[in-house]
Amino acid sequence: MSIQRETAELGNFSTRAYHRRWLLDQANGLFDFFQYRGVNPKGGFYDMDDAGKPLDPVNPVRGIHSTARMVHCFSIGSLLGRPGSEDIVDHGMNYLWKHHRDTTHGGYVWSLNNDGPVDASKQGYGHAFVLLAASSAKTIGHPLADGMLADVSEILNTKFWEEKHGAIAEEFNQDWSPIDGGSYRGQNSNMHLTEALMAAFEATGDRTYLDKAESIADLVIRRSAGSVGWRVAEHFNADWELDKDYRGNEMFRPSGTTPGHWLEWARLVLQLWCLGDKRHDWMPDAAKGLFSQSMSLGWDNDKGGFFYTLDWADVPAKRNKLWWPACEGAGAAHYLNEHIPSGFHEEGYRKIWGTIGRAFIDRKNGGWHEELTEDLVPAHTLFPGKGDIYHALQACLIPLFPATGSLTKVIAEAGGKI
Numbered sequence: 001m002s003i004q005r006e007t008a009e010l011g012n013f014s015t016r017a018y019h020r021r022w023l024l025d026q027a028n029g030l031f032d033f034f035q036y037r038g039v040n041p042k043g044g045f046y047d048m049d050d051a052g053k054p055l056d057p058v059n060p061v062r063g064i065h066s067t068a069r070m071v072h073c074f075s076i077g078s079l080l081g082r083p084g085s086e087d088i089v090d091h092g093m094n095y096l097w098k099h100h101r102d103t104t105h106g107g108y109v110w111s112l113n114n115d116g117p118v119d120a121s122k123q124g125y126g127h128a129f130v131l132l133a134a135s136s137a138k139t140i141g142h143p144l145a146d147g148m149l150a151d152v153s154e155i156l157n158t159k160f161w162e163e164k165h166g167a168i169a170e171e172f173n174q175d176w177s178p179i180d181g182g183s184y185r186g187q188n189s190n191m192h193l194t195e196a197l198m199a200a201f202e203a204t205g206d207r208t209y210l211d212k213a214e215s216i217a218d219l220v221i222r223r224s225a226g227s228v229g230w231r232v233a234e235h236f237n238a239d240w241e242l243d244k245d246y247r248g249n250e251m252f253r254p255s256g257t258t259p260g261h262w263l264e265w266a267r268l269v270l271q272l273w274c275l276g277d278k279r280h281d282w283m284p285d286a287a288k289g290l291f292s293q294s295m296s297l298g299w300d301n302d303k304g305g306f307f308y309t310l311d312w313a314d315v316p317a318k319r320n321k322l323w324w325p326a327c328e329g330a331g332a333a334h335y336l337n338e339h340i341p342s343g344f345h346e347e348g349y350r351k352i353w354g355t356i357g358r359a360f361i362d363r364k365n366g367g368w369h370e371e372l373t374e375d376l377v378p379a380h381t382l383f384p385g386k387g388d389i390y391h392a393l394q395a396c397l398i399p400l401f402p403a404t405g406s407l408t409k410v411i412a413e414a415g416g417k418i
Contacts, residue, residue: 012337012346013353014399024418026361027396031077033367034389035088038070042114043095045070047387050378051365055385061118063111064100067092068129069390072408075136076397079411080418086140093137093144096130105175107155120174124160124189125252127152132196135203139408149200153209156193165240166215168193184246185236186253187224190216191261194268195406198275202409210275217272221265221286230289231297231314232261244312251382256309256317259298260325263306266290266332267398270339274404284340291332295348298325303376304355319374320381323360324388326352327395338403356395368392 013019037052038045044062046054054060071092077085100108102120108130110119130152138145159176160168167190171179194213201209219240225232228242234257235246247255266287273283297314298306305321306329333349336342359376360368370383394407400418401410 012341013350014334014337020400020418023396023400027393029361029366030368030389030393030396031082033386034070035074035077035082035084039088039091043091043099044112045092047385048367049385050362050367050369052367052386059114061111061113062095064096064108064123064126065129066387067095067100068126068133069388071096071133072129072136073389073393075133075140075142076393076407076411078140079408080416086142089137089140089142092133093142093148096133097144097148100130101151102174107159107172107176108152109174117174121179122155122159122172122174122176124168124170124186125192127156127160128189128193128196131156131193132199135196135199136408138203139412149204153200161212165219166212167219167240168216183238185238185240187220187232187234187236188252188261190220191265191268194272198268198271199406199408201275202406210272213272214276214280217265217269217283218280221269221290222282225262225265225290226282226286230262230286230293231257232265232290234258234261250318254309254318256311258309258325259294259306260308260322260328262290262294262298263325263328263332266294267328267335270335270403271405273339287332287336288340291329291336291345291348294329294332295344299351300374303374304351304359305372305376307374320379321359321372321374321376322382323356323368323370323372324391326356326360327391330356330395331398334399335403360392362386 033052037048040046044067046060049055071089074085074088099112102109107122108126109117110121110123110126112118134145134148134152138149162169169182170184170186170189173179194216197209197213233242235243237243269283270287273280297310300307306325307316308318308320308322311317329352330349333345333352336345337349359372362369367386369378370386371379373379397407401414404410
């Protein structure tokens with residue numbers, strides 16, 4: 001009997017009481033690590049080293065995505081009933097509104113230190129996370145949420161959104177002049193905007209958010225990824241023509257393809273399918289294809305974990321293993337198990353969590369290792385420490401609630417009950 005068939009007959013881990021307690025324990029460990037060590041009293045949050053100490057305790061740079069993700073995650077904490085979560089949300093929302101927001105030119109600058117902007121560019125990626133933070137904060141009634149949601153929505157609509165493509169432009173200088181002639185378009189910022197647009201729709205009921213999310217998914221997944229065998233292309237020119245030769249930032253815009261994003265999209269398109277009343281019949285097949293390709297081409301069958309990038313011949317290029325693709329793989333496998341159950345999806349779910357438990361969770365210092373070598377040894381070539389709770393926390397919590405919407409939505413609907 002095949003392993004896949006045996007796995008299917010045994011049922012899903014996510015239904016088992018022990019596994020659910022184990023996931024909640026991991027979520028609590030992440031909350032503990034970031035809640036009580038990450039707050040910078042001068043505003044924003046610290047990036048931390050492996051032991052949870054600030055990498056730069058004197059004048060650290062605060063990236064907008066890191067602050068916004070803390071707001072999102074501790075809004076989730078508040079919905080669950082975690083004491084002190086509202087204080088973290090308030091701290092982050094105030095920093096976004098009073099410091100990242102550009103009161104002269106509009107929009108939100110990318111990064112700051114104690115003295116002001118370090119990088120004052122206006123990034124689609126950053127604005128996507130501001131929309132997510134505002135939407136999540138609205139679910140717990142934060143007083144700045146409505147104003148921020150209206151403000152960032154207007155900026156996205158008037159500065160970033162390109163109706164002729166049905167997606168957003170990538171980046172601008174502080175005064176909204178184009179960077180490098182405005183020649184680059186990227187899927188990563190649009191992917192995270194899709195997540196945020198769904199959260200905004202759930203928080204407000206405004207259908208225009210969902211329409212934009214469906215438009216982006218149609219461009220990036222149905223048309224683009226579907227044309228290259230369910231491999232998500234990352235980089236495009238201003239006309240959304242694929243640029244296979246692009247070389248950029250190794251953290252946010254690595255060359256080649258990134259299986260972690262295939263996994264992230266697999267979950268997002270199924271979530272979008274649910275929110276859109278299952279009108280788009282291409283979405284389940286796309287999710288299946290994206291996950292299958294990720295496991296076939298991106299998973300290291302020898303050592304475990306997903307290779308960070310592949311070249312366009314599907315050969316691993318950057319062979320290090322990052323925590324976030326594993327997190328997104330776990331979330332995708334759970335969504336697929338809920339909507340398209342199979343032994344293959346459950347086997348993938350167990351493999352991924354097995355590698356996370358064996359190699360990524362830092363039982364000595366708390367938190368998770370963000371980067372491992374190909375051999376699953378902690379490393380710091382891209383990430384200097386532990387700067388992010390978002391991917392890991394969502395991976396732990398997604399299997400505990402219905403696979404029908406954003407965590408803020410499904411937790412609120414469940415009254416915080418697990």
